[in-house]
Amino acid sequence: xxxxxxxxxxxxxxxxxxxxxxxxxxxxxxxxxxxxxxxxxxxxxxxxxxxxxxxxxxxxxxxxxxxxxxxxxxxxxxxxxxxxxxxxxxxxxxxxxxxxxxxxxxxxxxxxxxxxxxxxxxxxxxxxxxxxxxxxxxxxxxxxxxxxxxxxxxxxxxxxxxxxxxxxxxxxxxxxxxxxxxxxxxxxxxxxxxxxxxxxxxxxxxxxxxxxxxxxxxxxxxxxxxxxxxxxxxxxxxxxxxxxxxxx
Numbered sequence: 624x625x626x627x628x629x630x631x632x633x634x635x636x637x638x639x640x641x642x643x644x645x646x647x648x649x650x651x652x653x654x655x656x657x658x659x660x661x662x663x664x665x666x667x668x669x670x671x672x673x674x675x676x677x678x679x680x681x682x683x684x685x686x687x688x689x690x691x692x693x694x695x696x697x698x699x700x701x702x703x704x705x706x707x708x709x710x711x712x713x714x715x716x717x718x719x720x721x722x723x724x725x726x727x728x729x730x731x732x733x734x735x736x737x738x739x740x741x742x743x744x745x746x747x748x749x750x751x752x753x754x755x756x757x758x759x760x761x762x763x764x765x766x767x768x769x770x771x772x773x774x775x776x777x778x779x780x781x782x783x784x785x786x787x788x789x790x791x792x793x794x795x796x797x798x799x800x801x802x803x804x805x806x807x808x809x810x811x812x813x814x815x816x817x818x819x820x821x822x823x824x825x826x827x828x829x830x831x832x833x834x835x836x837x838x839x840x841x842x843x844x845x846x847x848x849x850x851x852x853x854x855x856x857x858x859x860x861x862x863x864x865x866x867x868x869x870x871x
Contacts, residue, residue: 684864711748743838744822745837796845798849806849830856836856
């Protein structure tokens with residue numbers, strides 16, 4: 624039996640024009656979103672990478688106690704501390720051995736935690752104790768030592784501290800210095816160099832009228848203990864300014 628053409632429903636295309644338009648529009652939107660996400664990702668990644676760091680080297684003049692110090696902004700660790708005026712303390716970070724703040728050349732050490740052992744961290748406050756760490760060796764630390772002293776590397780001597788002294792596994796390293804008080808630093812020695820942190824060792828020194836400079840560095844740099852100590856003292860001393868002088 625033959626069927627007339629009039630008896631068949633009108634043929635419909637497999638994909639309607641409206642559907643194709645919707646698909647094309649969706650693909651276009653997804654493409655735009657991909658580009659936007661890529662751009663935003665790069666911006667956000669850069670923002671996270673900076674994490675408050677700045678390459679600005681403009682001078683910041685701070686008065687801490689009886690001392691006034693001028694510091695490049697890129698050496699000051701926290702944005703909230705980058706302002707002129709009186710302050711209770713300032714936190715710094717410096718690339719070692721350059722003794723410089725955040726820059727394009729040193730960026731990786733500041734941004735990548737795996738490379739942070741290449742940094743030295745400083746905290747400068749008005750001193751509250753009459754003696755720095757070297758000065759506390761005889762009246763305090765010598766009474767907390769446990770057992771005999773042991774030879775250590777780099778001209779240092781190791782002293783273990785009593786478990787009840789409250790130093791949480793820290794040891795004391797000392798060294799005699801000609802014409803100066805003995806060098807003293809407290810460290811938590813890692814099981815291997817690979818697990819050393821950026822703050823294994825800490826020491827404080829007195830600078831200026833009554834500044835206390837507490838600094839932390841990686842045990843990987845213990846071979847440079849004397850150079851680090853001298854560099855930190857020089858860094859702070861050369862940036863002290865007289866209150867009567869015009870801030871730089």
